[in-house]
Amino acid sequence: MASEDISQLADSLAKTQVGGGELSFKGRALKLDTAEAAAEIIEEIEGFEQLQALRLEGNTIGVEAAKAIAKSLANKKELQKCYWSDMFTGRLRSEIPSALISLGNALMTAGAQLTQLDLSDNAFGPDGVRSIETLLKSRVCFTLQELRLNNCGMGIGGGQILAAALSECHRLSSAQGKPMALKVFIAGRNRLENEGAIALADAFKSIGTLEEVHMTQNGINHPGITALAKAFTENQHLRVINLNDNTFTGQGAIAMAETLKTLHNIEVINFGDCLVRSEGAIAIAEAVKFGLQKLKELNLSFGEIQKDAAIAVAEAVEQKFLLEKLDLNGNCLGEEGCDQLKEIMDSFNKRDVLGSLSDDESDGEEEEDDDDDDEDEEDDDEELDDDEDDDEEVGGGEEEEREQEKVSPIGSPQRIVEPPLITIPITSSSEAAMFLAFPSPDKLLKLGSKRSLLLLQQTDLSNAEKVVQTFLKVAAVYKEDQETKAAVLETADELLQKAFKTPGFQFNMFVTTLLVYMGLLKSEDKIKVISNLIGPLTVIRHVIQKDYFPRSMIPILSAFLHKQNRAFDTCQNAKFTLLETMQNL
Template sequence: MTTFNLTEIQEQLNKASEKTPESGVSFNGKSLKLNSEADAEEVVKAIEQCQKLDYLDLEGNTLGPDAAKAVAKALEAKGSSLKRALWKDMFTGRMKTEIPLALEYLGTGLCAAQTRLVELDLSDNAFGPVGVKGLATLLSSSACFTLRELKLNNNGLGITGGKMLAKALLNCHENSSKENVGTAPLALRVFIAGRNRLENDGAAALAEVFTKLTTLEEISMPQNGIYHKGIAALAQALSVNPRLKILNLNDNTVGPEGARALAKSLPNLPDLEKLNLGDCLLKTRGASVLAEALANEGAHRNLMELNLSFNEIGAASIDAIVAAVADKQELTSLVLDGNVFGSKGRENLEGALIASQKLSVLGSLEENESESEGDSESGEETESEDSDDENKTSEVEKEDDQEISKIEKDKQNVTVQDFLKNPTAENLLRLQGDKIQLFLEHAKSQSVNGHESQKETYAEVLIRSIMKVSSLCASGYMDARIEAERVTDGLYMELFAYATKTDQVSQLNNVFLINLGLIKSEDKTAGRIDWNLEGCFKALEKISTKDYFLTETRNALKVFIELPIKTGKVRVDPFQNVKASLKKVLDQI
């Protein structure tokens, strides 16, 4: 009796269908504000008139629950062929209660149509853990049983959202296994979730999902605040995904210990093509152990890109790195700038690459500006001596691990109160959990003990918190600046929603202008401004263009932004340039 592999047949049919030109509906970048069902009529008609709806691209528009309900009804009738839901940047200006409801409506429509998605892209929707509730319903449904690409970049998931996402994907895997016995369960290939502050716990939860899948070909999780414990969990999961081609963990604190964990998983990834571990604090030892794993004879023949930039790597690792790339015939890019090789080390590196005919793949070799040339070469000698002495190396590793553990411990101990007392970039990044929710809870707790009405006090506390967070939007530390912008956006959205709901817009505007130093407070006991107003004004260049930013507040800001700040007896304006830039934005709205 002939047997058939239904999974292989389905894969072949999918590949055949991929060759057929796609048709679909795109409203990409139209900046439509769809609140009611009537607002969504244009989108609904386009869906209804589409002969074969392979994709629906709504990027750059904003969709409320009622509009989502109308689109969902259209999908019920026409969505059976839908393969790609391209829904990036689709909820700008929406309250946190609206987003999960909108996602649930869309998910219901897809399920009713018996849709089988291949790609779901919800990147750049800062819905946080609350939004994951609606997303979880969709991900656990039959519409996602055939999902191959899941893109959730810059969603503000946090640890809580990461855990909820992991649970939804595990449910999807289990449910897809039960739906048709004998067929393959969820076989995700691409998982993208950068800039989500998942941290160790969120990464560990997702690692459990990756272990179940075993089908991943691309994992991209940059800028997530993951330390070596989370990296170790991910490394274990990578080992059972042998088809992995792309791994991007840029700007996480991998460290030497995390590097050792990744090095153990590399032999199980024979198809690896791109490895991005830039800005991961690998140090010289971490880079060396990874390079040694890549240098195994016959390993990783398909490697095309290797990024080890900005990792405080010294010259002692040069031989190992050169050996790692020497036999990689497909290699087109080797990124090593931002390290501390020293001038002599750079010469040795270039010479070794010339000898192995690999100089052409090397990018720039700019040193880390925070390290002096003398320090680099001194570090080079110390590490060379340590490499000759196993006991010394062991002690150095122990000290490094203790230092990383101390950083993690300090990071766990930072509270909202700690940040508000000392609003530094480091403290903002070390603040764990859903940061937006933490600041809101702090404002509520402070307002309960206030002497004035709770509504007014809540707004005042929240605005001061916003000022201290947004002051970091002028930070030269990119990771902190990005996080400050995200949190500032979320807090302003909540503030304006609260002011509108409680009919306190005029009071809000007054407190807002006082805390920006644009008008004086009548309350002589009011605290002084001890935050960097430059960052606050920079943040407003983006925030003032948001749909949720109140017109009354924008008009008040336009009037007072031109007045110079008075310092002492002389009228000066230290923020003239940044205020002028904000004024230009306001005038264009």
């Protein structure tokens, strides 16, 4: 073939955009406020023939820019995949719905048929869900296979709107003879709670084609878990169930175990940090033992599981020849139980699949609390006001599970400051010290109503660095369920109030040390920094609004929050929510 023919062929191929059909502006940190600012993107979209996938994540798009980009999409009928996560960094939440409506209308005008829609890490709340409601019900989403709405602050109301939209989409598409066949659903860190989970469970029952469900850290307890379990029985192709960091208790775990007995394609079960307890673990072990031949991963970490129940789980995986990972870390096995567990796995030639047991939490002989009593308390304690869910945003980033929340100890407790006229049992003081050594939400809650006093006793309030260490350990275990949230914020308030009133307290040292331990300011010393800033940023947002917090610190914190730093990679929304609050003070 002559070289000129090759050249002509290359030109022809270029014009038809052979090679995947994807146009990417991912991670370019573009700030697009106006149509003019978006001119480059618009030009490339308009010139891209057969556009099938558009990546806009990692930029910040304003209302006018979104309208202009939408116009360029209005004739892109071939578009199938919209990767639009983390697309409104630093925007007011009131701006986001208008932008989403413009983009959604463009897709409907074009007659696109989406297979993937990713709007994760956009803190748009219930109003954002309303802005995509029409899109989700339209023909554009009749073909949807993957929906990713991780860390969007939907709340209960947003979850219910989403569930209704998905149900309607399935109904309308079914009437056309081609039911929507959603395979992947991701909605972690959205404060869905029981009401949102129950609404979505109803939608899942109708859909029936799910293969992966990820709903981590949503404040769901046993009523919501039970509803999801029942819905999963209608989705026989399920391969992955990830409900990490919700609250099953025994009742929810047993309901889920019954469902697992009916599912034959499960490969990954992640019920870590879900308080499945021994009763639930034994039920799950039975489901695993007599089924789930395709199981590759089982995570029951941090579930208050005692030794005998953990051994039952280990024995259940003997014939699971595809198993790659068993995580039972952070339970209550004791040294003897850990050794016994390792011996059992050795006898199966599966020692390599057993994860670390370094965070085991007891001697393995403790009695479990009565599940029914605990569940009644959870029902009372974890009810959140709907209006609160509608008004607040959540912190952002891809969710990392309990490993990130359990920060390494920063230094060791120093001298005890004894308040007068109050006697604290030695066991309580030791529990406070244990929390400071290995922080976790459960340990903080177990300190009870005197948790603030107990931690104050373990902290030298005249030492700014010690105050920072305690503050960050408390903030690091922040969770959106009402009980943990209240405990963290109350303790942080009490700690800082007392510290800031201590004669001679060094405020400059406090803010400098805080920035160092958060990884925002370099130090000459070798210091273990916090690995996940979502909790600290969220708690800082709370404390800076209090009268006791010195306003002089806010410009310093703001300056470092505005700097580019890899520490913010997994918490962009928490960062910008904090900045927005600072601007309004």
